[in-house]
Amino acid sequence: MARRDTRYREAYNRLLDFCATHAVGTDIPSETALCDMTGVSRTVVRRCLSRMAELELIAWNGREKHLLRAPVAEDRIALPDSADGREHLEQRFLDWVLRFDVPAGTPLSIAELARNFEVAQHDLKEFLAGLSRFGLVARRPQGGWMLRGFTKDFAVELSDFRLVLELDAVSKAVEAPVDHPIWPRLATLRNAHQNLSAQIETDFHEFSKLDEAFHEALNSVVRNRFIAEFQKVISLIFHYHYMWDKTHEKERNLAAINEHLAIIDAIEARDLQRATDAARKHLQTSKSTLLSSLRHHDLG
Structure with a gap:
């Protein structure tokens, strides 16, 4: 629809x-x-x-x-699935924020945003209330909403929190039973990474999708309702940052492919120390790339 x-x-x-x-x-x-x-x-x-x-x-x-x-x-007229509408609004709003269309501290007009994002005002208000716990928006003391923005401090804090979550996911993956779904998913991801590596000269721009699939699979071993929402926002933000700075994109993506493969190798070998070291190295690289992207936009 x-x-x-x-x-x-x-x-x-x-x-x-x-x-x-x-x-x-x-x-x-x-x-x-x-x-x-x-x-x-x-x-x-x-x-x-x-x-x-x-x-x-x-x-x-x-x-x-x-x-x-x-x-x-x-x-009355039947409405579409509200979950689809919320997901679409989330993607459009984060795209708007993460492409730096507006500076941090900007007051938000509910009426204007509702028209721009083509949603009802009450749906937008509910969305902003939910998003506020991630620190991207906040209520204004005098009423209404304010965009806190995607800043260097936000990027650092988000990266550090991501490190905690994903190192926990790595440890659980290493200990997963032999019949756990993570094992066939890792095998499929290994093949996908190797195929993209072989086609890196022409298909390097496809890495952002593969990166999203890799981290989603890794985090799927953690069953925690409080973490799930944060993982979704983290995934979207780190997915978007691949679109910000195209400098040396092919080389960066090839390096990330190799870092992913090192993590897969270590998890499949059930070597916790090696898997933890490989994940920490990859997440530090990702953090550096994110901060570099912010500097590219004069925000870091």
Whole structure:
């Protein structure tokens, strides 16, 4: 389902909720007021009004609009899976932040962001409330939200926390039973890394996807509800940083491939010390690359 269609459906249902709280004959507010109420454009509002007029919910003649009957359940439009919407919003918002479109400390306009990201305002507020625990956004003392931004300090703290989480994952992978799903996944990842290494001259830009798959597989051995959300944000941020600085990209990606293979070798050998040393080396390299990317954008 197209994002704009989702916005239309949400706005339409919200207008039905508004009508349900008013008596038949009540005047419908102006299009501008309805835009503010629903967080969508005038074009979307007019589309909603057209449907409501077709269903004889309202009478609409120019600027004059009034309610003809109370809405019923059959008037509503089904919405897409909300989980898909949240995932899409998360990706778009992080893309916006991590591409440095706005500086740290910028106040956030809920109405404007809702229009830009094509989501309902209440969904955006819930998303920001959840994201605030990662330190990228914060509530303003005077009300509303502020972008704290992706800064050098944030990158250092995130990298250090990632080190703690992934070293724990490495230790659990080394100790995993023989029938654990991690073993076939590591075998598949080994082949994928070797294939990409052989094609590095032309396909080096494919590494970011492989890196994401590698770290996701590694962290999958840890079953902890508190860690899962942090891992998702960490994965997105480190995935994005490969797109920031293209300097020596091929050489950096080839080096990272070899570091991944060293970790796989050590885990498969159930050599905890070697696996820990290899993981620590790789994560330090990743941290250095991230900080280099920030300097490339004059943020570090």
